[in-house]
Amino acid sequence: MSELRKDPIVGRWVIIAPDRAKRPQSYKPDREEFETRFDPFAVGNESATPAEILAYREPGTQANGPGWRVRVVPNKFPALQVEGTLEKRGDGIYDMMNGIGAHEVIIECPHFETNMSRLSVDNIREVLWIYRDRLVDLKKDRRLVHGLIFKNKGMSAGATIAHTHSQLIVTSVVPISVWEEMTGSLEFFNYRGRCIYDDMIQQELSAGKRIVLDTPNFVVFCPYASRFPFETWILPKTHSSHYENIQCQGVDELGMVLKTVLSKLEAALDDPPYNFVIHTAPFDTSELPHYLWHIEIFPRLTRVAGFEWGSGFYINSVPPEEAATFLRDVELPTDRGHAIPSVFA
Amino acid sequence: MSELRKDPIVGRWVIIAPDRAKRPQSYKPDREEFETRFDPFAVGNESATPAEILAYREPGTQANGPGWRVRVVPNKFPALQVEGTLEKRGDGIYDMMNGIGAHEVIIECPHFETNMSRLSVDNIREVLWIYRDRLVDLKKDRRLVHGLIFKNKGMSAGATIAHTHSQLIVTSVVPISVWEEMTGSLEFFNYRGRCIYDDMIQQELSAGKRIVLDTPNFVVFCPYASRFPFETWILPKTHSSHYENIQCQGVDELGMVLKTVLSKLEAALDDPPYNFVIHTAPFDTSELPHYLWHIEIFPRLTRVAGFEWGSGFYINSVPPEEAATFLRDVELPTDRGHAIPSVFA
Numbered sequence: 001m002s003e004l005r006k007d008p009i010v011g012r013w014v015i016i017a018p019d020r021a022k023r024p025q026s027y028k029p030d031r032e033e034f035e036t037r038f039d040p041f042a043v044g045n046e047s048a049t050p051a052e053i054l055a056y057r058e059p060g061t062q063a064n065g066p067g068w069r070v071r072v073v074p075n076k077f078p079a080l081q082v083e084g085t086l087e088k089r090g091d092g093i094y095d096m097m098n099g100i101g102a103h104e105v106i107i108e109c110p111h112f113e114t115n116m117s118r119l120s121v122d123n124i125r126e127v128l129w130i131y132r133d134r135l136v137d138l139k140k141d142r143r144l145v146h147g148l149i150f151k152n153k154g155m156s157a158g159a160t161i162a163h164t165h166s167q168l169i170v171t172s173v174v175p176i177s178v179w180e181e182m183t184g185s186l187e188f189f190n191y192r193g194r195c196i197y198d199d200m201i202q203q204e205l206s207a208g209k210r211i212v213l214d215t216p217n218f219v220v221f222c223p224y225a226s227r228f229p230f231e232t233w234i235l236p237k238t239h240s241s242h243y244e245n246i247q248c249q250g251v252d253e254l255g256m257v258l259k260t261v262l263s264k265l266e267a268a269l270d271d272p273p274y275n276f277v278i279h280t281a282p283f284d285t286s287e288l289p290h291y292l293w294h295i296e297i298f299p300r301l302t303r304v305a306g307f308e309w310g311s312g313f314y315i316n317s318v319p320p321e322e323a324a325t326f327l328r329d330v331e332l333p334t335d336r337g338h339a340i341p342s343v344f345a
Numbered sequence: 346m347s348e349l350r351k352d353p354i355v356g357r358w359v360i361i362a363p364d365r366a367k368r369p370q371s372y373k374p375d376r377e378e379f380e381t382r383f384d385p386f387a388v389g390n391e392s393a394t395p396a397e398i399l400a401y402r403e404p405g406t407q408a409n410g411p412g413w414r415v416r417v418v419p420n421k422f423p424a425l426q427v428e429g430t431l432e433k434r435g436d437g438i439y440d441m442m443n444g445i446g447a448h449e450v451i452i453e454c455p456h457f458e459t460n461m462s463r464l465s466v467d468n469i470r471e472v473l474w475i476y477r478d479r480l481v482d483l484k485k486d487r488r489l490v491h492g493l494i495f496k497n498k499g500m501s502a503g504a505t506i507a508h509t510h511s512q513l514i515v516t517s518v519v520p521i522s523v524w525e526e527m528t529g530s531l532e533f534f535n536y537r538g539r540c541i542y543d544d545m546i547q548q549e550l551s552a553g554k555r556i557v558l559d560t561p562n563f564v565v566f567c568p569y570a571s572r573f574p575f576e577t578w579i580l581p582k583t584h585s586s587h588y589e590n591i592q593c594q595g596v597d598e599l600g601m602v603l604k605t606v607l608s609k610l611e612a613a614l615d616d617p618p619y620n621f622v623i624h625t626a627p628f629d630t631s632e633l634p635h636y637l638w639h640i641e642i643f644p645r646l647t648r649v650a651g652f653e654w655g656s657g658f659y660i661n662s663v664p665p666e667e668a669a670t671f672l673r674d675v676e677l678p679t680d681r682g683h684a685i686p687s688v689f690a
Binding site: 011307 | 356521
């Protein structure tokens with residue numbers, strides 16, 4: 001079983017997962033090319049993955065066989081596992097616990113496709129909905145306190161399989177970055193009585209220059225202090241701290257918004273590698289007035305170097321105003337269902 | 346001039362440096378290969394860099410000509426500059442200031458060489474000493490509060506020039522990661538009355554299993570909560586919070602230690618890309634009993650993906666105990682001055 005270890009200085013947790021290891025003797029930098037001869041995520045190859053946890057299927061089809069549209073399976077090399085007990089313990093000045101949690105893969109479509117943006121809006125809606133279903137299910141386990149949904153697109157963004165998929169890692173401690181967002185937004189709320197995310201939305205809509213897309217229920221902008229060129233955030237306009245409380249109507253519109261934003265980034269940047277992460281409040285909190293769930297997307301155009309690692313300070317050579325203007329101006333072919341209908345524009 | 350912008354939620358600063366930009370229209374992922382036809386850092390090519398700030402030279406040689414052994418120049422595409430005023434100001438809920446600071450390049454040797462580990466110990470000592478000299482000089486500017494010295498080795502670690510070099514970025518705000526180390530170690534000190542780094546050194550020396558090297562004045566280990574495979578830290582045994590207060594004797598031994606550790610990592614991991622960062626206390630503090638300057642080295646073997654970016658949680662598949670054992674066991678050829686003399690072993 002893997003171990004969770006805490007850095008005693010800054011309080012950051014690390015998962016030591018030797019089962020995922022290549023042996024040090026063979027430790028070479030990661031491969032540069034995807035394996036393309038066999039697609040373990042394609043329909044018909046269900047036996048290449050661990051048994052499915054959940055799938056949206058055609059009526060009458062069997063688990064772990066064809067007939068699914070979106071499918072969730074355990075990660076084959078999980079960093080965390082549900083079985084076992086936490087056993088929090090110390091080792092001198094250090095703190096650790098067992099690697100209890102969940103590490104799942106959301107296979108977004110049955111046919112081979114590398115880009116989520118090319119899935120139909122209906123398909124993306126089902127992916128967004130299955131994210132919710134998994135969070136709702138996993139938060140019943142009281143040992144687990146936070147669920148992080150993310151996507152690695154392209155090898156240099158950390159993907160190891162080309163077929164479009166996302167991942168879910170559910171942990172028994174609140175990740176430090178989530179903790180910092182919670183603390184920072186709570187401080188703002190305590191001081192001003194308002195949600196800082198709502199304030200940002202108001203200021204961004206009023207300034208306009210960093211806005212990429214503005215729809216009835218979502219706003220998309222390049223944040224003021226963007227760490228990366230073309231960093232892009234999607235925020236709901238209706239206050240909600242937990243992604244898993246999203247409603248059908250929200251998912252419908254979000255599917256369209258996500259498809260449009262990813263398509264614009266891909267058109268603007270020549271199909272770049274990227275990550276997106278859904279930021280959402282910990283399980284063990286009820287609706288929080290100071291926090292807003294949102295999606296952060298960052299194309300991986302530049303390499304993060306020693307300065308960023310050492311300082312947490314980022315150097316970004318593309319002002320977000322310039323990135324947003326560029327993304328706003330990208331025109332998408334409407335005939336492939338890419339674009340937001342004019343009612344949203 | 347570049348701008349410093351503060352993330353209003355977590356307080357992280359970002360340098361928006363459009364002068365370093367490629368235009369968005371041509372925004373493609375970074376190159377995969379070094380330019381090798383011309384070495385702008387080689388002796389004889391001094392005019393390819395901005396005018397030197399400092400160089401250790403043979404007597405009688407002229408600035409910006411041959412005769413130097415180690416040379417410091419401004420970064421040709423600086424993220425920050427010394428000229429101008431800070432002009433701290435707000436923009437609604439956002440905070441910003443001008444990009445005042447320094448961004449320098451330390452060219453470590455006059456001949457073409459890609460690996461610091463292959464420089465002579467005397468050469469490395471001069472590099473370590475010139476780091477100190479630059480910090481001592483820059484901290485006289487009261488607008489500047491922190492200096493970060495780091496190295497990017499290899500393209501996937503963020504280097505753009507193959508010739509071995511390090512960089513120095515001096516900022517007008519304390520970087521968030523430095524702030525977190527200061528805060529975390531101060532909390533420990535207030536609670537226990539001891540420096541957490543000294544405690545770590547004691548525990549590591551006593552346990553032994555994560556130790557890579559133990560010399561009279563330095564200890565090298567793979568930290569308990571290593572974020573990355575083969576993450577390796579070098580710490581001085583004599584308490585000191587500021588790198589720039591290092592003494593001649595310390596630099597002499599550190600040169601040997603650094604050469605040995607880098608050589609071991611390169612032998613173990615087949616010359617991997619890596620970063621190292623000198624962690625040191627802010628300029629505007631006197632000697633701090635709760636903090637210890639140190640060097641963190643991390644080979645870039647795996648790609649950092651969405652989970653790490655979103656959570657600050659790291660998954661490391663090589664337990665530090667295993668990495669340290671492997672590094673301890675690497676034997677270096679003694680005839681090239683790589684190894685620590687037996688008095689240190």
